Amino acid sequence: MTEVKFSKGLEGVPATETVLSYINGKEGKLYYLGIPIEEWAEHSTYEEVAFALLKRKLPTKDELEIFDAALKNSREIPDDVIDFIYDTYDISPDAHPMSVLRSTVSLLESYDDDAKKDDLQAKFRISIRLISRFPTIVAYIDRARKGLDPIPPDHSLGHAANFLYMLTGKRPSDYEARVMDVALILHADHGMNASTFTSLVIASTLSDMYSAIVGGIGALKGPLHGGANERVLRMLEEIGSEGNVESYIDNALSQKKKIFGFGHRVYKAYDPRARILKSIAEELSKNSKYYNIAVKVEDYMMKKLSHKGIFPNVDFYSGMVYNALGISTDLFTPIFAIGRVAGWCAHILEYLEDNRIFRPKSIYKGELDKPYVPIEQRK
Numbered sequence: 001m002t003e004v005k006f007s008k009g010l011e012g013v014p015a016t017e018t019v020l021s022y023i024n025g026k027e028g029k030l031y032y033l034g035i036p037i038e039e040w041a042e043h044s045t046y047e048e049v050a051f052a053l054l055k056r057k058l059p060t061k062d063e064l065e066i067f068d069a070a071l072k073n074s075r076e077i078p079d080d081v082i083d084f085i086y087d088t089y090d091i092s093p094d095a096h097p098m099s100v101l102r103s104t105v106s107l108l109e110s111y112d113d114d115a116k117k118d119d120l121q122a123k124f125r126i127s128i129r130l131i132s133r134f135p136t137i138v139a140y141i142d143r144a145r146k147g148l149d150p151i152p153p154d155h156s157l158g159h160a161a162n163f164l165y166m167l168t169g170k171r172p173s174d175y176e177a178r179v180m181d182v183a184l185i186l187h188a189d190h191g192m193n194a195s196t197f198t199s200l201v202i203a204s205t206l207s208d209m210y211s212a213i214v215g216g217i218g219a220l221k222g223p224l225h226g227g228a229n230e231r232v233l234r235m236l237e238e239i240g241s242e243g244n245v246e247s248y249i250d251n252a253l254s255q256k257k258k259i260f261g262f263g264h265r266v267y268k269a270y271d272p273r274a275r276i277l278k279s280i281a282e283e284l285s286k287n288s289k290y291y292n293i294a295v296k297v298e299d300y301m302m303k304k305l306s307h308k309g310i311f312p313n314v315d316f317y318s319g320m321v322y323n324a325l326g327i328s329t330d331l332f333t334p335i336f337a338i339g340r341v342a343g344w345c346a347h348i349l350e351y352l353e354d355n356r357i358f359r360p361k362s363i364y365k366g367e368l369d370k371p372y373v374p375i376e377q378r379k
């Protein structure tokens with residue numbers, strides 16, 4: 001048998017084939033279904049992107065209307081599940097929204113008759129319910145921890161606008177709704193990232209859809225992945241003023257610490273999603289304290305590390321956009337999940353058409369044929 005070269009963190013190792021998204025890391029380009037991300041951000045809606053990923057084609061007008069209605073009609077979650085969210089915050093007021101999102105999605109499986117079915121149509125129906133309900137769950141989480149009553153979904157509003165409405169009870173302006181819509185579009189899919197891979201590994205064992213998505217949420221939560229957006233804003237708070245930027249970064253780098261919102265396994269150029277989010281952040285918060293500090297951080301990081309291929313990633317400016325919309329910092333990663341759930345579901349549906357269980361190997365570095373020492377004789 002030929003020995004395969006070991007690649008730590010599976011860097012550069014293809015895990016599967018896909019037609020969903022493609023990243024050209026050298027040139028900083030991202031495509032969904034072969035269409036550049038800039039086109040999606042300018043012309044599309046999150047609902048259309050979700051359809052396109054799940055079905056691997058652009059919808060016709062009628063198909064999109066039917067899909068949109070299905071999303072709208074699936075937004076409510078059972079009362080018991082709403083109670084679960086509120087009870088969680090009674091017991092644990094500081095619970096992180098990502099943890100409560102994970103547990104709530106897990107609980108939803110018990111209320112879904114399709115969860116026990118193995119066919120791809122059932123998994124497609126579950127995908128619609130998950131995509132539709134993530135904003136509901138996140139909004140209820142935010143309301144619960146603030147001691148506020150839940151606000152039921154408004155079916156006259158689109159996916160992004162309804163989410164903003166459910167957070168505050170105020171209808172967002174068209175501009176605010178569009179900003180959230182674009183943010184969700186930009187986060188919808190991204191090749192074989194850690195959370196998508198986690199979901200695929202679980203799905204490949206023929207486990208259920210909910211387990212696979214719960215795994216994705218768990219992987220996204222980490223600060224090296226989706227959790228970075230929250231850390232970016234906390235870092236900007238810590239930096240405090242433009243004058244502190246250089247010393248903060250010098251100090252962090254000298255201690256080999258990572259600067260959140262920079263660097264990427266695949267992009268060795270400017271992340272195109274960060275470029276779009278930066279221009280929105282600029283529109284929303286030009287001359288705000290955080291935006292000015294962020295731009296200074298970017299300039300200094302480019303001077304220090306762009307020669308190593310370290311540029312801002314999607315997480316660097318997304319938090320500033322959400323912050324300008326008045327959203328709490330610890331909801332940033334759940335919002336990433338609201339966008340990415342479409343990609344997780346789409347990759348699962350695609351992979352299961354020709355499933356093979358993931359089973360890589362580890363390189364054994366220990367000794368062999370050692371004696372078993374009885375416990376009384378061990379030191």
Ligand code: ACO
Pocket residue numbers: 009193223224225226228257258259260261262263264265266305308310313314315
């Ligand atoms: N700050 C400072 N130095 C960095 C950063 C950073 N953010 N990112 C990478 N580097 C440096 C490393 O220290 C390393 O330097 P060395 O060669 O001198 O040892 C070199 O660049 C390569 O970095 P690795 O960590 O090996 O790159 P890897 O591909 O394993 O990691 C990752 C990519 C995890 C994203 C990394 O860049 C990082 O930790 N960034 C900060 C966290 C972050 O923003 N995560 C979000 C990524 S986007 C997303 O998941 C949605």
